[in-house]
Amino acid sequence: MTKTPLTIRLCGPRGFCAGVDRAIQIVVLAIKKYGAPVYVRHEIVHNRFVVEGLETLGAVFVEELDEIPAEHQRQPVIFSAHGVPKSVPADAEQRNLFFLDATCPLVSKVHKQAMRHERQGRHVVLIGHKGHPEVIGTMGQLPPGAVTLVETVEDVDAFEPADPAALGFVTQTTLSVDDTADVIARLGERFPLINAPAAESICYATTNRQDAVKQAAPGCDLFVVVGAPNSSNSKRLVEVALKAGAERSILLQRAHEIDWDAIGDIGLLGVSAGASAPEVVVNEIIDVFRERFDATIVLAETVKETENFLVNRELRDVELTVEDMAFVNGGQ
Numbered sequence: 196m197t198k199t200p201l202t203i204r205l206c207g208p209r210g211f212c213a214g215v216d217r218a219i220q221i222v223v224l225a226i227k228k229y230g231a232p233v234y235v236r237h238e239i240v241h242n243r244f245v246v247e248g249l250e251t252l253g254a255v256f257v258e259e260l261d262e263i264p265a266e267h268q269r270q271p272v273i274f275s276a277h278g279v280p281k282s283v284p285a286d287a288e289q290r291n292l293f294f295l296d297a298t299c300p301l302v303s304k305v306h307k308q309a310m311r312h313e314r315q316g317r318h319v320v321l322i323g324h325k326g327h328p329e330v331i332g333t334m335g336q337l338p339p340g341a342v343t344l345v346e347t348v349e350d351v352d353a354f355e356p357a358d359p360a361a362l363g364f365v366t367q368t369t370l371s372v373d374d375t376a377d378v379i380a381r382l383g384e385r386f387p388l389i390n391a392p393a394a395e396s397i398c399y400a401t402t403n404r405q406d407a408v409k410q411a412a413p414g415c416d417l418f419v420v421v422g423a424p425n426s427s428n429s430k431r432l433v434e435v436a437l438k439a440g441a442e443r444s445i446l447l448q449r450a451h452e453i454d455w456d457a458i459g460d461i462g463l464l465g466v467s468a469g470a471s472a473p474e475v476v477v478n479e480i481i482d483v484f485r486e487r488f489d490a491t492i493v494l495a496e497t498v499k500e501t502e503n504f505l506v507n508r509e510l511r512d513v514e515l516t517v518e519d520m521a522f523v524n525g526g527q
Contacts, residue, residue: 196491197489198488199460199462199487199489200461200462200486200488200490200491200492201233201461201462201464201482201489202232202431202462202463202464202490202491202493203464203465203466203481203490203491203492203493204278204415204463204464204465204466204493204495205466205467205481205492205493205494205495206407206408206410206465206466206467206468206495206496207319207407207494207495207496207497207499208210208400208403208404208407208413208496208498208499208500209404209407209421209466209467209468209472210421210468210469210470210473210474210477211440211470211471211472211473211474212299212398212399212400212470212500212502213471213502213503213504214276214285214299214300214302214398214400214504215240215276215299215403215470215471216504217241217297217299217300217504217505217506218239218275218297218299218342218505219239219240219245219249219278219520220237220470220515220520221273221295221297221506221507221510222235222239222249222252222254222297223249223252223515223520224272224506224510224513224515225271225295225510226252226254227247227249227513228251228509228510228512228513229270229271229338230253230270231252231253231254231268232253232254232255232267233253233254233255233264233270233271233272233273234254234255234257234267234270234271234272234287234309235249235254235255235256235257235258235272235273235275235411236258236259236260236273236274236275236279236283237256237258237274237275237277237279237328238256238275239256239275239297239356240275240278240466240471241277241422241423241425241426241427241469241471242422242423242426242448242469242471242472242473242480243423243447243448243472244448244449244472244475244476245521245523248473248522248523249367251522252522253390257272257421258505260272260283260286260287260290261480262298263290263292263336264474268290268291268292269293270293270500271294271295272287272292272294272295273294273295273296273297273313274294274296274298274330274366274386275297275298275328276297276298276299277296277298277299277327277328277329277332277469278298278299278302278306278328278329278332278333279296279331279332279335280331280332280334280335280336281335281336282335282496284296285336285358287507289398292297294525295507295509295510296507297400297507298332298393299368299504300504301368301398301399302329302331302332302333302368302398304394305333305365305366305367305368305396306332306333306336308365308392308393308394308396309321309333309336309337309342309363309365310336310337310407311363311393312364312365312390313337313338315363315390316361317361317362317363317390318341318342318343318356318358318361318362318363319341319342319362319364319365320342320343320345320354320362320363320364320365320382320389321334321342321343321344321364321366321367321371322332322342322344322345322346322364322365322366322375322378322379322396323346323365323366323367323370324346324367324370324427325344325346326414327427327477329367329368329369329427330344330367332364333367334375339526343356345378345382345461346378346382347378348378348447350362350375350378351381351382351385352379352385352451354385356386358389359385359386359388361388362382362386362388362389362390362513363389363391363392364379364382364389364390364391364392365396365397366392366396366398366399367395367397367399367427367488368398368399368401369397369426369427369431369470370397370401370427371405371431371434371435372397372401372402372405373415373417373435373438375397378453379391385412385446394451395439399502400428400470400500400502401428401431401470401501403497403498403522404428404432404469404470405431405432405435405512406497406498407467407495407496407497407498408420408432408435408436408439408467409435409439410439410495410497411465411467411495412435412436412437412439412440412441412444412465413440413441414440414463414487415436415440415441415442415446415463415464415465416441416442416443416460416462416464417438417443417444417458417461417464417465418433418437418441418443418444418464418465418466418467419444419464419465419467419480420433420436420444420445420446420447420465420466420467420468420469421434421447421448421466421468421469421472421476421480422446422447422448422468422469422471422472423448423469423471423472424446424448426469426470426471426472428469428470428471429446429468429469429471429472430446431525432467432469433445436437436465436467437511441465442526444465445486447480448476449476449479449480450462450479450480450482450483453480453483456480457499458483464484465495466480471525472525474523474525475522475523475525476526478525481522
């Protein structure tokens with residue numbers, strides 16, 4: 196049976212960013228150095244494939260520190276890449292726990308920007324999604340009442356600060372660049388004296404992945420974003436693809452989720468992956484399309500990423516091999 200031709204526009208950059216890569220490396224290296232179990236508070240990154248892979252190596256995921264058994268008190272506990280409120284390391288110290296912080300350096304940068312606003316007497320406006328771990332972590336850097344969360348232009352319109360002349364804003368790192376620009380513009384219209392952060396809050400990886408999708412999406416019959424439903428940056432890529440001209444866009448965690456009847460006849464497929472989605476799953480999904488179609492892959496690359504974030508000082512004496520990371524990177 197002759198296969199239908201299919202062109203696959205594969206976005207680059209896609210998948211793991213430097214912060215996610217670092218966080219996973221921290222867990223792997225901690226297991227190598229200290230032995231299992233190593234505890235991780237909250238999902239290290241928003242991807243079940245990654246979490247389950249780390250569990251097979253000896254990681255144990257908990258939501259709160261009181262879930263760690265007393266007999267494992269000296270085993271490491273790792274804080275996720277999304278960052279945590281100040282109360283979490285304080286709680287760990289009170290419990291005499293040994294902890295390693297895997298917060299992405301770019302999230303830590305936002306924390307510092309928010310604290311700088313507050314030190315300079317400004318009320319902090321945080322643009323982000325309510326309930327997201329990164330937002331909880333950023334708000335938790337400052338005293339209660341020091342931060343107001345806004346998600347939309349409408350939220351900005353409803354915001355009535357005590358002193359409109361003493362405001363500063365920061366943003367969650369994984370937002371839609373275009374949507375956030377609209378919110379920032381509205382803040383500037385309503386509060387002309389509002390102070391921007393010293394540097395861009397939305398991280399380079401979020402921007403780069405959205406730019407690649409914008410380039411690849413026009414004309415696509417279907418755009419697939421590999422990522423988890425609780426991954427903010429992955430969900431934003433689905434929205435960006437639709438706005439950029441893809442006829443349909445879907446989020447997939449694994450190949451078995453594909454509804455082939457719903458996909459129907461397609462001739463041009465776009466593929467990208469959120470910053471916490473492993474390359475092995477991207478390959479898995481491409482492979483199942485290759486099985487059904489006569490597929491030709493075209494790389495839609497906008498920029499090459501060279502960023503690399505060092506792991507914690509305590510772990511730098513442990514060798515990290517290709518084999519150690521093969522469960523997410525394949526043979527790369």
